Amino acid sequence: xxxxxxxxxxxxxxxxxxxxxxxxxxGEFVALLGPNGAGKTTFLRILASLSRPSLGxxxxxxxxxxNEAAQVRARLGVVSHQPLLYGxxxxxxxxxxxxxxxxxxxxxxxxxxxxxxVGLESRRRDLVRTFSRGMQQRLAIGRAVLxxxxxxxxxxxxxGLDQDASSMLxxxxxxxxxxxxxxxxxxxxxxxAEELATRFDILSRGVITSSATRKQLKKxxxxxxxxxxxxx
Amino acid sequence: MANNVNRVTTTVTADRRSQSxxxxxxxxxxxxxxxxxxxxxxxxxxxxLELVSAMTVFSLLVIIIFNFALDxxxxxxxxxxxxxxxxxxxxxxxxxxxxxxSVEKDRGCLDxxxxxxxxxxxxxxxxxxxxxxxxxxxxxxxxxxYSVLYGMNLFLPGLLMVILLGSIGYxxxxxxxxxxSVQTRTRxxxxxxxxxxxxxxxxxxxxxxxxxxxxxxxxxxxxxPLAILIAYDxxxxxxxxxxxxxxxEE
Numbered sequence: 237x238x239x240x241x242x243x244x245x246x247x248x249x250x251x252x253x254x255x256x257x258x259x260x261x262x263g264e265f266v267a268l269l270g271p272n273g274a275g276k277t278t279f280l281r282i283l284a285s286l287s288r289p290s291l292g293x294x295x296x297x298x299x300x301x302x303n304e305a306a307q308v309r310a311r312l313g314v315v316s317h318q319p320l321l322y323g324x325x326x327x328x329x330x331x332x333x334x335x336x337x338x339x340x341x342x343x344x345x346x347x348x349x350x351x352x353x354v355g356l357e358s359r360r361r362d363l364v365r366t367f368s369r370g371m372q373q374r375l376a377i378g379r380a381v382l383x384x385x386x387x388x389x390x391x392x393x394x395x396g397l398d399q400d401a402s403s404m405l406x407x408x409x410x411x412x413x414x415x416x417x418x419x420x421x422x423x424x425x426x427x428x429a430e431e432l433a434t435r436f437d438i439l440s441r442g443v444i445t446s447s448a449t450r451k452q453l454k455k456x457x458x459x460x461x462x463x464x465x466x467x468x
Numbered sequence: 469m470a471n472n473v474n475r476v477t478t479t480v481t482a483d484r485r486s487q488s489x490x491x492x493x494x495x496x497x498x499x500x501x502x503x504x505x506x507x508x509x510x511x512x513x514x515x516x517l518e519l520v521s522a523m524t525v526f527s528l529l530v531i532i533i534f535n536f537a538l539d540x541x542x543x544x545x546x547x548x549x550x551x552x553x554x555x556x557x558x559x560x561x562x563x564x565x566x567x568x569x570s571v572e573k574d575r576g577c578l579d580x581x582x583x584x585x586x587x588x589x590x591x592x593x594x595x596x597x598x599x600x601x602x603x604x605x606x607x608x609x610x611x612x613x614y615s616v617l618y619g620m621n622l623f624l625p626g627l628l629m630v631i632l633l634g635s636i637g638y639x640x641x642x643x644x645x646x647x648x649s650v651q652t653r654t655r656x657x658x659x660x661x662x663x664x665x666x667x668x669x670x671x672x673x674x675x676x677x678x679x680x681x682x683x684x685x686x687x688x689x690x691x692x693p694l695a696i697l698i699a700y701d702x703x704x705x706x707x708x709x710x711x712x713x714x715x716x717e718e
Contacts, residue, residue, distance in 0.1 A: 284583060316579070322577060363515070
């Protein structure tokens with residue numbers, strides 16, 4: 237579903253990604269872990285077609301970036317630590333706006349379905365600026381799945397959420413993954429990553445240094461694996 | 469919520485697989501995306517009134533300050549009117565352009581727009597048209613106030629046409645430069661520094677043509693600055709259309 241070969245990303249003289257290779261099979265849930273500045277967000281922005289690769293090959297859902305970016309974007313949902321929502325619009329209006337941008341058929345029914353999924357049906361007419369951070373993040377997930385993408389990218393979705401909001405987000409994330417989507421999530425929260433993901437990749441200094449599936453991890457825990465990967 | 473989640477999981481999974489993950493209809497989306505951006509901007513502005521109120525108050529302050537500062541006789545007022553009007557519209561326009569793009573950047577909404585599977589020039593045209601609507605609204609408020617303060621009739625069809633053409637050129641290039649500047653740390657000052665040198669080819673013929681209509685000159689004398697104004701409008705919008713994708717992508 238996602239194939240990345242020898243990806244390099246430079247900003248001026250600074251090289252962020254240094255020949256990164258990465259592959260995700262359909263239906264996999266990959267947690268991309270690593271320290272601050274490792275290049276996780278940059279990598280996700282390239283997969284989301286928000287940033288151009290300097291060198292290397294990137295394919296998402298069979299389409300090549302950046303040449304076939306529109307086809308990739310039609311099959312991609314992105315959730316970051318920012319909600320990408322308009323505070324002066326209601327929950328429903330935000331989804332209606334994005335539904336029009338994605339030219340979604342049967343818009344009204346889909347908006348209701350998504351609001352129901354993220355548990356915000358009763359607040360559909362309320363302005364987003366009156367929502368708590370957790371509710372905004374749930375609506376952000378609703379926005380991202382509105383067009384029913386095959387691939388979901390989550391960039392630190394738990395940032396700024398309290399315990400209750402994080403637990404609610406867990407439920408929504410599990411739902412999204414259970415629908416057979418391919419998911420890549422960056423996170424500093426190892427416990428949550430361990431609970432949700434089926435594979436764990438460690439990104440350090442611009443390359444994937446280690447990778448393990450949930451089965452392989454059973455012998456150790458994720459924290460030990462993470463520390464060993466960074467030390468190596 | 470858990471019940472909802474389970475129920476939706478089952479139904480949506482089957483539904484989604486059958487459609488192979490694509491609810492997005494691939495064609496005919498350009499104008500729909502343009503109209504969606506305009507609808508969103510106008511609705512958000514209707515709720516907050518942040519942009520139009522700031523531009524209007526600023527514009528009114530500028531013309532009031534000019535009114536007291538210049539203390540002119542009627543003939544001189546006629547001479548300076550075009551300059552004062554365009555200086556007012558330009559400064560207020562910068563304020564509006566900055567705010568319009570800051571709203572997109574502050575909550576990451578610009579990324580949300582860029583993630584949509586549409587030609588990115590649709591986003592440019594949507595933002596430019598809504599910015600133009602806000603600028604024209606402010607101009608509609610400013611013109612009668614100016615007419616009263618300066619004792620002049622500004623509701624001349626020719627002058628209104630020049631204001632429309634000048635505003636189109638201003639917003640056309642301003643929206644592009646605001647998109648560039650909003651991605652920098654010095655966005656509050658950078659737009660003015662970038663915009664005013666670039667916008668001069670629009671402002672100068674707009675001022676000359678406005679002066680011509682206010683002075684009651686023959687249409688033949690005004691045609692040349694009008695032609696330049698129209699030419700620059702077309703050039704600026706065409707250039708913005710071509711480079712917008714490169715401006716927004718890292």
